[in-house]
Amino acid sequence: MKALKFNDVWDVRNIQVPELECIDADDVIVAVEVCGLCGTDVGIITGDYPVAIQGTTLGHESSGTVVKVGQAVTRFKAGDRVVINPTYSCGQCRMCQTGNENHCERKNGTEAGVSYDGTFADQYRAKESSLIHLDDHVSFEEGALTEPLSCTITGVDKLNITHTNIRACVIGAGTMGMLYLWSLHLRGVKAFMVEKNEHRYQFSLNALPEGTRVYRDFSEAMREEYGSDEEKLDLCVDTTGYLAETVFDRLAPGGKLLNVALKDSYAKLDILKIADKSLSVIGSIDSLNNSFERAYATIRDGQIPVGKLVSHTFEFEDYEQAFTMVGCNIQGKTQQPITEPNCKVLLKIPANA
Incomplete structure (x- = not known):
């Protein structure tokens, strides 16, 4: 074989x-x-x-x-x-x-x-x-796609979402980014997406949850979604590993940054802000807490x-x-x-x- x-x-x-x-x-x-x-x-x-x-x-x-x-x-x-x-x-x-x-x-x-x-x-x-x-x-x-969706569900679990009226975004329109966008949608969270690669951007346009928008630039997205690129986010999932510092500086008090990118890179984060603003920086990988079975049920039932x-x-x-x-x-x-x-x-x- x-x-x-x-x-x-x-x-x-x-x-x-x-x-x-x-x-x-x-x-x-x-x-x-x-x-x-x-x-x-x-x-x-x-x-x-x-x-x-x-x-x-x-x-x-x-x-x-x-x-x-x-x-x-x-x-x-x-x-x-x-x-x-x-x-x-x-x-x-x-x-x-x-x-x-x-x-x-x-x-x-x-x-x-x-x-x-x-x-x-x-x-x-x-x-x-x-x-x-x-x-x-x-x-x-x-x-x-059960396995990548199971990893996504693991990450969403870690976000401990308790409110749906939050400002949220997903960075990257690859498979994981799209699955995170849909998984947040199922939890009642309307997130926007940022994808700078024109080809990934074009593909995503026909695969978004209803009412969701995708942008080529993070600052543009903040202006379009909330009126100013100085506004703050409550939640961000970064599947690329490239915008950690940018997004971290835009987190509102209680904000959460979830990184799922396996990239050999480093970011400088303000330790004082983490404590003073009750911020969370979270990592996630693989399946956990029956997420594989839950992922398959989600696919089986046509939810994503x-x-x-x-x-x-x-x-x-x-x-x-x-x-x-x-x-x-x-x-x-x-x-x-x-x-x-x-x-x-x-x-x-x-x-x-």
Whole structure:
């Protein structure tokens, strides 16, 4: 079978590997149908997020069809359509015992696409407990967005939203930005969006919640939304990591800045303001508190039209073209601006193709 292996920074190859078999009694072998390209994958390939173990198969946003089950598996059988939760937690370590399962101390060697062979491959070896049945009316493509939406729900939970009449914005119109915008919308919060890339901006126009606006510039947005770019915000989600200082200076008392960008960069924040204005600077990553199951239910019930966010689907063999679409030029070993409208880009991975 084929698998997209990470060998080193900018060294990613589609190679043939042996088909998978069940090892433990609760193992399930899934034939991967589609897998989404994530910013984590880009960070691993470019070296901006140096977490992956060399030789690991990349990919973790996926859905597929069960082909084999271990002898103790009772909830799934061959032919079942499933969504794959790639996040492991042992439930026993200190992080798990303090409610931080997304930072489980024992997940090294179990994290799909990072330290455990992921889902840019014909097959993936999952645990029975990490799978959810994919309803017939939900496409494989829609199901593959469960994982990024689960990370979004984790972040929104951390914001502890208690009022809906707040001023809010989301920075970045990539997949995570769009999912945060929709998730806030479901909580009754009307946020505006800022996206400076013209192509991402254009794509977002047809995928926004009703009544939501997107702008190319933060100061312009503040003027248009609130009458002055000196007005203050109550909440900002920054998915890019580039506007932390700018947004921090515009937070109202009690304001919250949520950063979900995996960027190797630094920002200077006024410590006095944090205390004097009761400000919160929050980070968030991965799934937590049943957010994966909640994310799938949100997609299943049509509360967020995730299908609108899928802009491109490439065949597995065209993975380099797919990554170039999101600004990661593997052949040229460089990151480059996005040159056409896109949001979520998927690889189609039919088994034995």
